[in-house]
Amino acid sequence: MKAKHQRLTLAVLALVALVGAGVLAAFALQDRANYFYTPADIVAKQPAAGQAIRLGGMVEEGSIRHEADGVTVNFIVQDGTARQAVMYTGITPDLFVEGSGVVADGKLTSDGTFIADSLLAKHDENYVPRELEGIDMTGNMTKTDTLVE
Amino acid sequence: MIAEAGLIALWLAASMAFLQFALSAIGLVKGQDELFKAIRPVAIAQGVLVAISFLLLVWLFVRSDMSVKLVVANSVAIKPLIYKISGAWGNHEGSMLLWIAIMGVAGACIGIFERNLKQKTLVTTLGAQAFISIGFYAYLLIASNPFERIFPVPADGQGLNPLLQDIGLALHPPTLYIGYVGLSIAFSFAVGAMITRDVGPEFAKAMRPWVLGAWVFLTLGITAGSYWAYYELGWGGWWFWDPVENASLMPWLAATALLHSVTVLATRDGLRAWTLMLAVVAFSMSMIGTFLVRSGVLTSVHAFAVDPERGSFILALLAIYIGGAMALFALRVGSVKEGSQFEPVSREGALVANNLLLSAILGIVFIGTLYPLFVEGMSDEMISVGPPYFNLATGPIALILVAIMAAGPLLRWRRDSAKALLNRISIPVFLTAAALFALVLFTTSMSVLPLVGMALAAGIAVASFAPLWKRNLRRTPMHTYGMIIAHFGIAVALVGMASETSFTEERLVAATPGDEILVNKWKIKFEAIEPVAGPNWTALEARVTAQYADETIHEIAPQNRMFASAQMQTSEAALLTRWNGQLYVVLGDSDEQGRWQLRIWWKPFVTLIWYGGVLIALGGLLAMIGRLRRASHQKKQRAYAEAMI
Secondary structure: OOHHHHHHHHHHHHHHHHHHHHHHHHHHHHHHEEEEEOHHHHHHHOOOOOOEEEEEEEEOOOOOEEOOOOOEEEEEEEOOOOEEEEEEEOOOOOOOOOOOEEEEEEEEOOOOOEEEEEEEEOOOOOOOOHHHOOOOOHHHOOOHHHHHO | OHHHHHHHHHHHHHHHHHHHHHHHHHHHHHOOHHHHHHHHHHHHHHHHHHHHHHHHHHHHHHOOOOOEHHHHHHOOOOOOHHHHHHHOOOOHHHHHHHHHHHHHHHHHHHHHHOOOOOHHHHHHHHHHHHHHHHHHHHHHHHHOOOOOEOOOOOOOOOOOOHHHOOHHHHHHHHHHHHHHHHHHHHHHHHHHHHHHOOOOHHHHHHHHHHHHHHHHHHHHHHHHHHHHHHHHOOOOOOOOOOHHHHHHHHHHHHHHHHHHHHHHHHHHOOOHHHHHHHHHHHHHHHHHHHHHHHHOOOOOOOOOOOOHHHHHHHHHHHHHHHHHHHHHHHHHHHHOOOOOOOOOOOHHHHHHHHHHHHHHHHHHHHHHHHHHHHHHHHOOOOEEEOHHHHHHHHHHHHHHHHHHHHHHHHOOOOOOOHHHHHHHOHHHHHHHHHHHHHHHHHOOOOOHHHHHHHHHHHHHHHHOOHHHOOOOOOOOOHHHHHHHHHHHHHHHHHHHHHHHHHHOEEEEEEEOOOOEEEEOOEEEEEEEEEEEEOOOEEEEEEEEEEEEOOOOEEEEOOEEEEEOOOOEEEEEOEEEEEOOEEEEEEEEEEOOOOOEEEEEEEEEOOOHHHHHHHHHHHHHHHHHHHHHHHHHHHHHHHHHHHHHO
16 A cells, blocks of 8 residues: 555545544434523423423522422422423522522423423522523512621 | 732733744744744743742732732632632633643743754744743733732622632642643644654654643543532532533543554654644644633533633634644645555554544534534524433444554554454453453343443453563563553543443432431431531531441531532532442431431442543553653663764
């Protein structure tokens, strides 16, 4: 094999590897990417039950209800226009409180409840999940400074 | 005054970088050698000045100088000293200053230690290094000045995010940054070599220790980051495919490919263009990672501030540096003559396979990480790409890669026969088959990837030592031991990952003091809840005793901490480590009936993941030391031979 041929073979192999990776990636992305929904999106787009989705919004005031088993929590996520019931079994994140932002990964059941596998709450005072930036939450926020007095 | 001194030092360092670039550029164009003599001292001066600037920032944090905006925003007077120091880089501006400081010091190190490179290539390399630095200096001085004062001076600072008040934070970012920025040296070497058209074994031998060094730090940084996320976040996971984790993984993948291809270039003078390409890609990945993390386009614990102006600045820097290097590569690749040839079944062949597969994994991680941004740009939909995608797409390729890793070191350079290879590798193959058989027979809960992974690990663990077969152990070079240990580390980590994925047991309970919980062979008793206080926090602490089988009883204490300064809570998981795994207990909330949530995991052999990571880094370190020693030894011999003549 001549040097030129070997070089060409290597280039073709590299191309095949990268294209292969791309194809594999595209294939895997098709059914494994989670689409982000707000409660209003769920009303509008009606995602199928069982499909993996990511739900984001504000935890409605007075909606957090702890179940008798001590580890399951039910609450409502709202975005100002629609509401979505969520059930989660596990330890809630440190910053999970009523009126604050939350992002939940999980799926809808056939009766319309959202079963969350994981919850992500606001990380710190400077951080709002990127998906929630556009949502107006001023009306529902607990003001921390009024609590101090 | 300290803040002003720091800023002046930073400006001086920036002007040194400019001088360094100018000297190199003028010297090259005019061919004036006397200009070259000045470049080493200038590079060293730049490194010293920027290091001083960074140390002054740390000093401001240690003194809690509340007249500096950055200290106010990220520190508080009552805080343990170590977190005051680490607070200096636990924020946007400080971390960028750390980045440029490491870059300056790395340039100075080239100036002091690099003696193997041809002068012209060295000068071009230092010029390229300075050119990159200039952009980051401009970024710091224009868009994110860490020494900005605040007026009126507040009484106290706002404190550091409690999640970041941890020994992990003190060590993880600097380690990772040294790795990221160390790759800039490989990048500059490649640019220098492309400009001077000096690509060959000598160049590869000069570049290799730097690549190895950067890679060792990257490996350690990723390992430390993984362990930090594991115990600090309280989610019990060790890798989340979070964009920021991916941002550190991508340079590592490229650097791993690079350090293998550079060996082909050094030993056999092959893969010239490919090695240059990888050197460019590796540092590009570091910069893209920095962009993703620091610009705030992706959300994560690591995104300090969302600031579009800064994002565009870094994006522009990226475009200039990556685009420039790629353009240079396209211009010069034709004139880079390919070196010697090899047969498909050979050491080179295996290393090419290693490179292609690593590139494929890199491509998949890259696509998955950036795809959400792309979708958002194209439509108004938002998506997230998580573990299901990454595990499915990278897992199988990674397993093929590690299988080739077992065979590669047993192949001869240039040409070998498949039959001879099968002979040499028969024992590991048999072990893998046996392990596969046993696992299928005796376990029930394993899915395909962990199953194959664990079986392969059994074979690799043995195969990694096979290069020592029938060799004089004392005469085997140190870098060979380095390779063996690193490859063995992969097997160790693989066992940990497969075991954690397949055999973890989890219980989630609401318990009242006095309750007993059984997990695997553990008998866990929830004794009491007590309040405790630390230097800047108060906590509720659960007193828990745990007993494995009939062994001694251990006490552990998971906590829920409240930080006075930030009004936020973090949960501190309690870990109990045995040789065969870790018990992981998290305390949750209480309810009206006085019950407390406890989440308990038993994770068999999970620690092997990080032990494996440390072994991999140790292997890299040995290889680097071995190479450096051999180079200096050969130099002495050459000098001696010349003296004899």
